[in-house]
Amino acid sequence: MLLLLRKDLFILRYYFLLVLLYVYLFGFLLFNNTSFIFVAALSAIMLMTISANLDSKNKSMIVIASLPVSSKSIVQAKYAAVLLFALIGIFVSxxxxxxxxxxxxxxxxxxxxxxxxxxxxxxxxxxxxxxxYYWLGFRASQVVSIITVSIPLVFIVTLSSAITDILSFSAAVNAAFLAASCLLLIVSYRLSIFFLERKGLA
Amino acid sequence: MNDIIKLNNVSKQYKLFSIEPLSCTFKQGYITGLIGPNGAGKTTLIKMIMGITRPGTGEITIFGQSQSLQEAEIKQQIGFVSDECHYYEHLSIQSMKNIIAPFYKKWDDNAFSRLLDRFELSPKMKIRSLSKGMKMKLGLAFALSHHADLLIMDEPTAGLDPVFRRELLDLLAEIMLDERKSIVFSTHITTDLDRIADYIAFLHHGRLVFNESKEQIQERYVLVKGPLSLLEAPSVNAVFIGVRESLVGFEGLTDRGHEIAAIVGTSAQLSRPTLEDIMYFTARGGKSHAAAIT
Incomplete structure (x- = not known):
């Protein structure tokens, strides 16, 4: 799985510049109270989407699937990459x-x-x-990604106009956020494996 | 003689196409050609063997291990070349090698460099700048650089010029000098298989028509050429798998050679069909008509 993560970082290396451009725009030029959230979350989302895009372009998933790794590991690596990209996003913010x-x-x-x-x-x-992505393929996931990206965008923009001070939540709310994140990822992983078992990778 | 790949009742259902339950084995130490017209299911079958697509039913065993349970271990010993180049186009050959090599326990950098030299590829070349033939060569270089015991190739000769096609066939023949190695490759260019294949598996409409040695196939089938008047007898028509009529006579394929020889005597010419003849007549079936010559 580590090799698959390494592969993701390797193929993304030129695209980190694109993320930096975006960070400059939203982290400095259009700075507001929610810029940190904006920069971190959307950097991670951007990396996730570009990585999936590169795998799907030219059907590179076929090359990945032919490597000596199990199909399950490929899905696990995608979810591990979510955490890695989240860390990169937080680091950038x-x-x-x-x-x-x-x-x-x-x-x-x-x-x-x-x-x-x-x-x-x-x-x-x-x-x-x-x-x-594993159920309907890359194109369908791209359509969904436009919708799903717009949800956090609207959320953050609303948040930025509503608050003027540091955004702060109680410990209980923060714990609930973390628990919800874990639960969502676990359920999502199970679903991805379910679709993988039925359809395969390509 | 060991089986390197064993398919047991393997099927796959799509909306517009299906692989019917299929059981067969591919032998170790031989080249098996997977033939069939476009859309016959060759790529789907290869994808199922590689674990890229999941079979709807059945089990695939490779090197005596279950494909679904030992996927990673099995793929250590397989070199795979797909029908098109699916590498990351924005990377150079060297960068792609840096991604692929660490996955293989037996990756051989020297072998990879030798193959790049042989194929006249430079590690600095960007993958997007390679021609189709060069991309196929690159795929082969990756597939042959980790001492795989089984080479699986999906249409490796499609779109290649005749010179490199010959070179590729020579290379495959070289690989087969080591009797532990086995090759399975799909193609619809049957002349390639006439040259090097030991076994032929023929897929048509998702069904396995036969999986036999080339000699057995050539002994079994007979190509008959004769005047159209011979076809007027229903007993003659019935023995043909497929018939092609033209203004000057007919050509038909049969697997009932003795029967047809007794019926037509010297009024028709009997010969050994090529794999292409077998594929053509089986795929077309029944009667077909050649375009009229004007």
């Missing part, structure tokens, strides 16, 4: 905070309560995206 504070000189605070809501947004997206 912390970087945006540091650069904004130290270089741009904006006065702000990075709340740890951002992390659960970032994970929830990413989990919501992944939990819809991957089962549809």
């Amino acid at each position: 912390v970087l945006v905070y540091i650069l904004n504070s130290l270089i741009v000189g904006r006065e702000m605070a990075y709340a740890s309560s951002y992390v659960p809501i970032i994970l929830l947004i990413i989990a919501c997206y992944a939990s819809l995206y991957y089962p549809i």
